[in-house]
Amino acid sequence: MSVPRAAVRPAAVRRKVESWLAEQDEADAIVLLARPQWNDEPVLTVAGRTVRVVPCPTPLAARAALADRPPHEKLVLLTDLTDNELGDGLLAHVSLQQGRSVDPWDLVSQTFGGQVRPDSTLVRTGRWVADALTELAPAVGWPPPTGTILTRDHALRHLAGTVLGLEPDGLDAAGLLQWSTDAPAQMRLGDLPVEWIDGIGTFLVDVAGPVAVPVLAAVRAGHGVDAIPLGLLAGVLWPRDSAQSSDVELAVARTRLEPRFAGTRLTETQAWAYTEAAEAWIYRALDDEAVRHDAHRILRRAEDIAEEIGVAGRLAASPLLPAGFTQRMRAFGAAVRFSLPVAGPAVPAGDLIERAQERLAEVEAHRSADRTRVETARMAVRLLRWLATPEQQPPATMLDAVHRQIREDGWVDRARLDVFDGDVDQMVGDAYRVLHQAVHARRSRHDRHFAELFQDATGAERDPGALLRVEDVLDRVIQPIIDNGRRVLLLVLDGMGAAAGIEIAESLVRSGAWTELTPHGGQRTGVLAALPTVTAVNRCSLLSGMISVGDRSDELKGFAARFPDGVLLHKADLRTPAGLAVDREVAAAIEDPAVPVVAAVINAIDDALDRSDPGTVEWSADTVKGLRDLLAIAQDRVVVMVSDHGHVVDRGSEAVVGKSESSENRWRPATGDPADGELLFRGTRVALADGELILPWQEELRYGPRKAGYHGGASPAEAVIPLLLFASGNDETVPGWSGAPVASPGWWREPLRQTAQADQPAAAAPRTVAARPSRRPRAVVQDESLFDLPAASIPPPLAGPPAPVDPASALVEALLASPVYADRRGIRAPIPDERVAAMITALLAGNGRATLETLATRAGVPVHRISATFTALRRLLQVEGYPVLSLDPDGRTAKLDIPLMIEQFVLAPS
Structure with missing residues (x-):
């Protein structure tokens, strides 16, 4: 039968x-x-x-x-x-x-070489496996297992890999998402029997994790090519914030998304894993030039889907989608706007500034961020902090006024130039406009007071005392260096004001080749220009050592009279033939030990006032043409960098055009009375108009034709010249000068939001801590805030009366007492524990981030040594090669991986 x-x-x-x-x-x-x-x-x-x-x-x-x-x-x-x-x-x-x-399993054995037998787990998986392995076997058969037993994992890895077109070892979340970008590969899967698809899907969940569920569900629903965009949106629709997870709008959007997953309802675990995998794929793609365009296409597609399901307004939750960056920027702009009072004194409230800083952190964390816009946002927050600082007593002397411009207001100028330039988004731009108005109002009070002191000092003809004037630089700065046996390269950066000087100094120090020196290692000082603050007056006065007026030939005569063995180079002298970055005669002069001082006039900044926009240029050794090349061959000279005057930028629609009988932009003859924003100046340091003229102190006022920028007036941005000294190597090379501290004022640096004691100079951290854990813990997931660190990461206190425990202090104490730290310190040396504690505390207070300037300030490290100190700290913390401490691509921001530090130094109890 x-x-x-x-x-x-x-x-x-x-x-x-x-x-x-x-x-x-x-x-x-x-x-x-x-x-x-x-x-x-x-x-x-x-x-x-x-x-x-x-x-x-x-x-x-x-x-x-x-x-x-x-x-x-x-x-x-x-x-x-x-x-x-x-x-x-x-x-x-x-x-x-x-x-x-x-017998299907005999056939399977045959396809694997004939000398193996399936194990019971594989057989129990179902007949479909045998049929699939038999039908889909390559012409040369499947790769045989290492032994005689064909395991389920070996068989199904090769089967699924063949079906998906992936290597057997590539069956992970990343591999699945990469496969989802291949529409023909998805169609091949869809052509298989349903039982095979179900079985392969079950196996993929086992090996690739929960990400396989939504990816395969999207494929079945015909939306497989949208798997990565859908994964990016999953992070928006399934937020980790429990307060938002019950949001009605998000619940409705999740329902609208279900048809794209063939009706599958994702769990939170699946959604979170899905998002992490999709974001990781995008991160890799954005870093790969060959597929970067695919990443941008996928990001746009995710935004389109968000629009279709009604959550386009919630994309700020995404760290990747460009629309999310726009929304974060708008939230930041709103926070800036709300932090400024509508009426009354423009002093922002501290809690509102904190909110703006939080919104800034969200902007900075966005992967699709426009770095230029982010930098402007940082400047905006700095200006908010400056506005919140109590107004000090006005400077009592001209020297104090010069120092305020160099040490405080010059930094304000640097920041407000970016804010003035604005943002492409109208909402953010409106916030910046209001902020700029508040800053300008305060700076105008400073400018007026400076000009009044300047007027008084010019007319009184007092002895300058400690104040350096432009005509004093050769005698009081250059000559003492030469007298102490050092040769000098004097760089005159025409038009460099305090703001530009800050940027240039930072670029030189950051390179590591040069050390900035300041008088006795204190704060920077500056030089007061002569009047009017134009090139013909100040450059000739600078290079001749006396108040004088002249052109290039007069400068050469005056310099030669002061330094007969010196060399003065102007723009034409610095031009080079093809193939040479520095002219041979220029290089010979700089390298000649018989030439005590070489002076070079570099016109890049002053030229920008006529031909470009000095307010949008970030001045550095790279953007000031010829500067880096001259410095490269001047390593054995002390570099003194000054200018002849600063400048103000054109204010566009805010500019005011005053009446004048001359065509000069920022000064006019003393005819009639000074108008609003002007003062009358007379004295021997007024080198034109018979020693008497009218100068504007208001930056927005001009007389002549419109340009990108102007100089000639009595505002501190024009009249205060930064004095910058640099040496290569030894920071004690110039008597009376030594390594400079951090130059930026406190409001410029990010605040430490921990406790009041965090604002004090670093002190040694207590070394008494709890009992040490006995084994290495599993990695802890970093929370959004330092103060939400898992309890497991905070060692228990010593026995005694209960007292509030600061999590950051406890973590630092545990680190310093860690046996791993002790071993590392013994071989790595020689950073003092108190310095380590100060820098780690600063990083913890910033949720793992702090600028190198902040670290230098908190740890009491001279700014020129912070790079080396940071490198030593990074080596100290880098257990088994893991990057516990790293430096952002900007070269300025340190990043501490807090969970990794906890794991590597065994700081959590077992």
């Missing part, structure tokens, strides 16, 4: 025939015990032989097939008849004189 049998798949027949032909059996036919059903091509070519497949439901059908067989063909008879039903006469003409069963 025939036995009901399963239908046999074409690949199984082919495998059985391959095995039969390999036996070199001379029989012309083989009987396979299977359902007599065949819907494929009746004639196969196997191993070069023609094989015809004939379903035989009856013995008569089998006999007819044998009788009709052409001589060149082999036969495969599919039948569910028993050998008795077929009869000995028929079986005498077939291989082995009997029917052969089609």
Whole structure:
């Protein structure tokens, strides 16, 4: 009696025939015990032989097939008849004189080399696995396992890898997302039997994790090519903030998203894993120039889907989507705007500034951030902090006023130039406009007071005392350096004010090749210009050592009279032939030990006042043409960097054009009375108009034709010249000068939001801590805020009366007491523990981030040594090569991986 049998798949027949032909059996036919059903091509070519497949439901059908067989063909008879039903006469003409069963697992073994047997776990997975492995086997068979047992993992990894077009070891979340970008590959999966798809999907969840669920669900729904955009949106729709997770708008959006996952409802775990994998894919793609355009296309697609499901307004939650950056910037702009009072004194409230700083942190964290816009946002927050600082007593002397411009207001100028330039988004731009108005109002009071002191000092003809004037630089700065046996390179950066000087000094110190020196290692000082603050007056006075007026030839004469063995180079002298960055004669002069001082006039900044926009240029050794090249060959000279005057930038629609009988931009003859924003100046330091003229102190006032920037007036931005000294190597090379401290004022640096004691200079951290943990903990996921650190990361206090424990202090104490730290310190040296504690405390207070300037300030490290100190600290913390401490690409911001530090130094209890 025939036995009901399963239908046999074409690949199984082919495998059985391959095995039969390999036996070199001379029989012309083989009987396979299977359902007599065949819907494929009746004639196969196997191993070069023609094989015809004939379903035989009856013995008569089998006999007819044998009788009709052409001589060149082999036969495969599919039948569910028993050998008795077929009869000995028929079986005498077939291989082995009997029917052969089609065992799917025998065929699987054959495809893996024939010397293996499936383990029970693989067999229990289901018949579908055997059919899939048989049908999808490569022509050369599957790679055999290392032993004789074919495991489920080995078999299904190769099967799934073949189906998805991935390497067996690439069956992870990243691999699945990469596969989702290949539409033809998804179609190949869709062509498989449903049971196979389900089985492969189950296995992928095992090996790739929960990400496989939404990816495969999207593929089934026909939205597989949107798998990565959908993953990016999952982070918006399933926020980790429990307060938002119950949001009705998000719940509705999740429902709208379900059809794109074929009705599958994602769990939070699946959604979070999905988002992390999608974001990681985008991060890699953005860093790879070859596929960066794909990443941007995917980001745009995610925003389109967000619009379709009604959550476009919630994309600020995404750290990647460009629309999210726009929304974060607008939230930041609103925070800036709300921090400024509508009426009354423009002094922002501290809690509102804190909110703006929080919004800034969100902007900074966005991967699609426009770095220029982010830097402007940082400047805006700095200006908010400056506005919140109590107004000090006005300077009592001209020297104090110069120092305020160099040490405080010059930094304000640097920041407000960026804010004045604005933002492309109208909402943010409006906030910046209001902020700039508040800053300008306060700075204008400073400018007026400066000009009044300047007016008084100019008219009184007092002895300057400690005040450096432009005509004093050669005698009081350059000559003492030469007298102490050092040669000088004097760089006159025409038009460099305090703001530009700050940027240039930073770029030189950051390079590591130069050390900034200040008088006795104190704060920077400045030089007071002569009047009017134009090149013809001040550059000639600077280079001749007396108040004078002249052009290039007069400057050469005056300099030669003061330094007969010196060399003065102007713009034409610095031009070079093809192939040379520095002219041979210029290089020879700088390298000549017999030349005590080489002076070079560099016009890049002053030229920008006419030909470009000095307010938008970030001045540095790279943007001031020729500066880096001159410094490269002046390593054995002390570099003194000054200017002849500063400048103000054009105020656009805010500019005021005053009446004048001359065409000068920022000064006019003393005819009539001074108007608003002007003062009358007279004295021997007024070098034009017979020693008497009217100068504007208001920056927005001009008289002549419109340009990008102006100089000539009595504002501190024009009249205060930064004095910058640099030496290569030894910071004690110039008597009376030594390594400079951090130059920026406190409001410029990010605040430490921990406790009041964090604002004090670093002190040694207490060394008594809790008992040390006995084993290394698992990594802790970093929370959004330092003060939400997991309790496990904070060592328990010593026995005694309960007292409030500051988490950051406890963590620092635990670090210093860690056996791992002790071992590292013993071989790494030589940073004092109190310095380590100060820098780690600063980083913890900033949620793992702080600028190098902040670290230098908190740890009491001279600014020129902070790079080396940071490098030593990074080596100290880098256990087993893991980057506990790193430096951002901006070269200015340190980043501490707090969870990794906790793990590497075993700071959590077991």
